[in-house]
Amino acid sequence: MPGRERPLRKVLVANRGEIAVRILRALREMGIRGAAIYSEPDRRGLPVVLADEAHPIGAAASAESYLRAAAIVELARQIGADAVHPGYGFLAENAEFAAMCATAGVTFIGPPAEAMAAMGSKIESRRLMRAAGVPVVPGGEEALADLDQAASFAESIGYPVMLKAAAGGGGKGMRRVEAADQLAAAYRAARSEARASFADDRVYIEKFLVRPRHLEIQVLGDTQGKLVSLGERECSLQRRHQKVVEEAPSPVMTPELRQRMGEAAVRAAAAVGYTNAGTVEFMLDASGDFYFLEMNARLQVEHPVTEWVTGLDIVRAQIEIACGKPLGPEFDTVEPRGHAFEVRIYAEDPYRNFAPSPGRLRRLRWPDGPGVRVDAGVYEGDEVTIHYDPLLAKLTVWGGDRGQALARLDRALAELRIEGIRTTVPLFQALLEDDDFRRGDLDIEMLDRKLSNGELRAERPAELADLGALAAAVEHVERTARIAAVSPPARRDRWRQTARREGLR
Amino acid sequence: MKLIVEHRGRADEVVVDRQGEVWLVRVGETDYEVDAVTVAGTARSLRVAGSQYEVDLAHLGDGRYEVSRGGWVEELRVQDPLAYLAGRAHGAVAEDSSQTVTAYMPGRVAAVLVEEGARVAAGDGVLVLEAMKMENEIQAERDGVVGRILVGLGEAVEGGDPLFELD
Known part of the structure; x- marks a missing residue:
């Protein structure tokens, strides 16, 4: 219903963890009743205890709970929710779910189902973007007829190029070609590998981008047809294609490039009739050219860095857009102020090749103070299960410039305590010691490259090497005294004998 | 009290004496005066050599401790000297014999990569455990022969459950 404002009284939050908490916070600030859903193990979760109402949605497995589209739409109808906010992940980019909401008369807080579907297909979206004048990585689309065609095509887009299997995935049938004289051999090899796989x-053929950066533009569109760019986020630090650290503005951004990239993002969104919040992802190469990668038709995990540098509330804006409210003048000329970082705190063990680290959060102390924000989905004493995404919390910081933001991140990580499970915090502490990161000299393969080189390992704090021994020894003496004090003498003797026997066996 | 503390890849003799409100601790050749208090739960504050350190202490049983200082986590073992010596003698005999590899996290067995009796090199994958939507390869920590495989495809395991034998 473009153009007509329609207030929301109750919104169902169809998600869990930190993003469900983030949405519930926005709803409370807007005086809208927030309804949470929960799977069996999430009954005691933070979203449930912060919600005005909460409803069971099924068993632990996502397919039996948070992905039950029909059950969620039916629940929204039953409890009289005017709208559903899907968060990210789960049903957030499911065009069918968005369409089901519309059919049931429940507002889907996100883009129209058609825009989502158009952006959901890689080939279709590339074609649309090219037609809309948005730069895409040169190449692709057509399979090559023969070597001659490959050679002339490679010449036209310029080396280096990448040969890719049309049916491909997982790096199979992929060959990087640096110069024309390598093409014939690579073409044969790629074809036979593709056939075998x-x-x-x-x-x-696609142009190969040398050490590109991942930059993305946050866009917002209202239902009156106004589309704006809120500027970029630099998301080059990824481990196995998973973003780990984000910042805004990008260390390499200029006002002129921001203008061009923002306009391209708005054109991309307009081409599919986009409304609400979305993110257009680009690759930026060393020569300053950028190429459309994909559009994420949802709220992004890393939206807080944009909120820090723009002063805007993106989730609130999403809800207002869903009410039919037009974007106000505060969205017209958005310029970043200061600098923000986000680190994603995952329940993954950097000491064990980032294996999942579920368990009870024995201790939790979030950092606080100037320029620090924590978006967490867990509390002290909470249980991190193996069923869902390992993101525990996002720590974001703001500083007047990049240097101050880095110092605040360092300080905030020093205050943070998460005990009981392992997290990615040591990786961030190691990154803060890394010269390339400190200089803002980033590319999308940098983190994987450094990790596989054995860099970015957690280092023993330099100040006192014997600290662990001192703490453990004193603890051990006190502990032994405590046990001796509560054990009756007979039992104590037997315990000692057993210990000796065990030790000597 | 005299103790042996295994830390930083070595074993140090550590002597701990209570002196009123403080602890006098000698680690190897170095003397420290330590004021240690419990902040809350497992959190401790240590004042030593003019600085304050906040650490978290978890007793894992059997004299094993995990000392965490924010990001840095260190595992240590504290024993009386006799138990330490006995343990070393025991360990020397046990070396080179069969080892049962256990799951270090709960999960579901997503794949079994080798057959019983297969020869594997350190770093070779033996099983794949799936948890938190991610697959994690359980690798042989040393060269050897895979003995019995104690779990089946699709089976749910808890942390500490035996997975396979490595001879």
């Missing part, structure tokens, strides 16, 4: 030897 996918029983399909069609390959295509």
Whole structure:
């Protein structure tokens, strides 16, 4: 219903963890009743205890709870929710779910189902973007007929190029070609590898970007047709394609590039009739050219860094857009102020190759003070289960410039205590010691490259090497005294004998 | 009290004496005066050599401790000297014999990569455990022969459950 404002009284939050908490906070600030859903193990979760109402949605497995589209729409109808906010992940980019909400008369807080579907297909979205004048990575689309066609195509887009299997995935049938004289051999190899892996030897060519950066533009569109850019986020620090650290503004951004990239993002969104919040992802190469990667038709995990540098509340804006409210003048000329970082605190063990680290959060102390924000989905004493995404919390900081923001991040990580499970915090502490990161000299492969080189390992704090021994020894003496004080003498003797026997066995 | 503390890849003799409100601790050749208090739960504040340190102490049983200082986590073992010596003698005999590899996290067995009796090198994958939507390869920590595989495909395991034998 474009153009007509319609207030919301109750919103169902169809998610869990930190993003459900983030949405519930916005709802409370707006005086809208927030309803949470929970799976069996999430009954005691933070979203439930912060919500005005909460409803069971099924068993632990996502497929039996948070992904039950029909059950969630039916629940929204039953409890009289006017709208559903999907958060990110789960049903957030499911065009069918958005359409089901519309059919049931429940507002889906996100883009129209058609825009979501158009952006959901890689090939379709590339075609649309090219037609809309948004730069895409040159190449692709057509399978190559023969070597001659490959050679002339590679010449036209310029080396280095990448040969990719049309049916491909997982790096199979992929060959990087640096110069024309390597093309013939690489073309043969890629085809035979593609045939062996996918029983399909069609390959295509794409321009190979050397150490590109991942930059993305946050856009917002109202239902009156106004689309704006809120500027960029730099998300080059990724481990196995998973973002780990984000910042805004990008250390390499100029006002002129921001203008061009923002306009391209708005064109991309307009081409599919986009409304609400979305993110257009680009690759930026060393020569300053940028290329459309994909559009994320949802609220992003890393939206707080944009909120820090713009002073805007993106979730609130999403809800207002869903009410039919037009974007106000505060969205017209958005310039970043200061600098913000986000680190994603995952329940993953950096000491064990980032294996999941579930368990009870024996101790939790979030950092606080100037320029610090924590978006957490857990509390002290909470249980981190193996069923869901390992993101525990996002720590974001703001500073007047990049240097102050880095210092605040360092300070905040020093205050933070998470005990009982392992987290990615030591990785961030190691990154803060890394010269490339400190200089803002980033690319999308940097983190994987450094980790596989054995860099970015947690280092023993330099100040007192014997600290652990002192703490453990004193603790051990006190503990032994405590046990001796409460044990009756007979039992104590037997315990000692057993200990000796065990030790000597 | 005299103790052996295994830390930083070595074993140090540590002597701990209570002196009124403070502890006099000698680690190897170095003397420290330590004021240690419990802040709350497992959190401790240590004042030593003019600085204050906040650490978290978890007793894992059997004299094993995990000392955490924010990001840095260190595992240590504290024993009386006799138990330490006995343990070393025991360990020397046990070396080179069969080892049962256990799950260090709960999960579901997503794949079994080798057969019983397969020869594996250190770092070779033996099983894949799935948890938190991620697959994690359980690797052989040393060269050897895979003995019995104690779990089946699709089976749910708890942390500490035996997975396979490595001879």
